[in-house]
Amino acid sequence: MKKKILITGAAGFLGSHLCDRFLVEGYHVIGMDNLITGDLKNIDHLMKRADFEFYHHDVSKFVHVPGKLDYILHFASPASPIDYLKIPIQTLKVGSLGTHNLLGLAKAKNARILIASTSEVYGDPLVHPQKESYYGNVNTIGPRGVYDEAKRFQESITMAYNRFHGLETRIVRIFNTYGPRMRLNDGRVIPAFLGQALRGEDITVFGDGSQTRSFCYVDDQVEGIYQLLFSDYDLPVNIGNPHEISILDFANEIIKLTGTDQKIVHQPLPKDDPLQRQPDISTAREKLGWEPQTHREEGMKITFDYFKGLTQEELHKSEHKDFSQHIVK
Secondary structure, eight states: OOOOOEETTTHHHHHHHHHHHHHEEEOEEEEOOOSOOOOGGGGGGGTOOOEEEEEEOOTOOOOOOSOOOOOEEOOOOOOSSHHHHHHHHHHIIIIIIIHHHHHHHHHHHHHHHEEEEGGGGGGSSSSSBBOOOOBBOTTTTSSHHHHHHHHHHHHHHHHHHHHHHOOEEEEEOOOOOEOHHHHHSSSSSSHHHHHHHHHHHEEEEEEEEEOOEEEHHHHHHHHHHHHHHHHSSSSOOEESSOOEEHHHHHHHHHHHHHHHOOEEEOOOOTOOOOOOOBBOHHHHIIIIIOOOOOOHHHHHHHHHHHTTTHHHHHSOOOSSSOOGGGOOO
16 A cells, blocks of 8 residues: 655645655655645646545535545645735634644644645845744735745744654754746745846845855755655754745846846835845754755756746746636625
8 A cells, every 4th residue: 555645735846746756756745735936837747647636625624534644744824925915814824723623634634744835934034044943034914924824833832742642743844945847926036137138127125135045956956855755853953955045146047047138127126025135054954865956057947947938928928827717894
């Protein structure tokens, strides 16, 4: 009998890559997604496989999966600023109610669960680079607070289940990840820049561009998550690439990569946008023997080639999905 793993957010960027990985590893994968931000095209290639099931379901509601379940990966959540500013209530609910439901399912099934947290728990950090021991600098009532606090609550309730119920839990703090299947123009830096370049538009940089990010290629991120799930370490672990770059320098890299001659235009910096983002991955190196292997030049070429393969309709479609059917007044 194959071991079974439930992956929430399965039709999303990272969730779909995790489905691929665990199928390669010989697992029976159950994907779950309510498709608010996910897209079935990301897992269309899996639908006819006997070892893959898909449940169209919102994990903020009671979650039932029949039979045995060995592992759960909770990756259901809006992840881009455009999304969680449009659907703030759903963002808070999936991080709170959704996480509670899945922890309860893990307890009932005696399954190990890995929760996807992010570097946003650090807010606009006053410590650089960010270590797991840093508690963060978060504006709880700012526009980004719905996402930041959802992730912070996720971590708190996960550790409560770990300590009170003895549940086997793992927490990954994901730093900026990129690669094929990212949603074009979802508000994150890489798809936004590549989309503008491919459409011949000017590259938009917020602020003066001195703010930094550290980009991790998706295959490296998936490997880190995989290693963490099967480790014996139950405290949060940063998984990201520590090679930091300013947004302005990265915009110039994009222009060079795409061979375009776009200008860089500046817009006001969004409220509470982090000025520095760089993971300290000492824990991942020590506990998991993990560090990223893909250089940004290599990963960006693969990602650019993926976006070049999109149709003109996909390149020019709306920047975000219509969330009107999902909005809670």
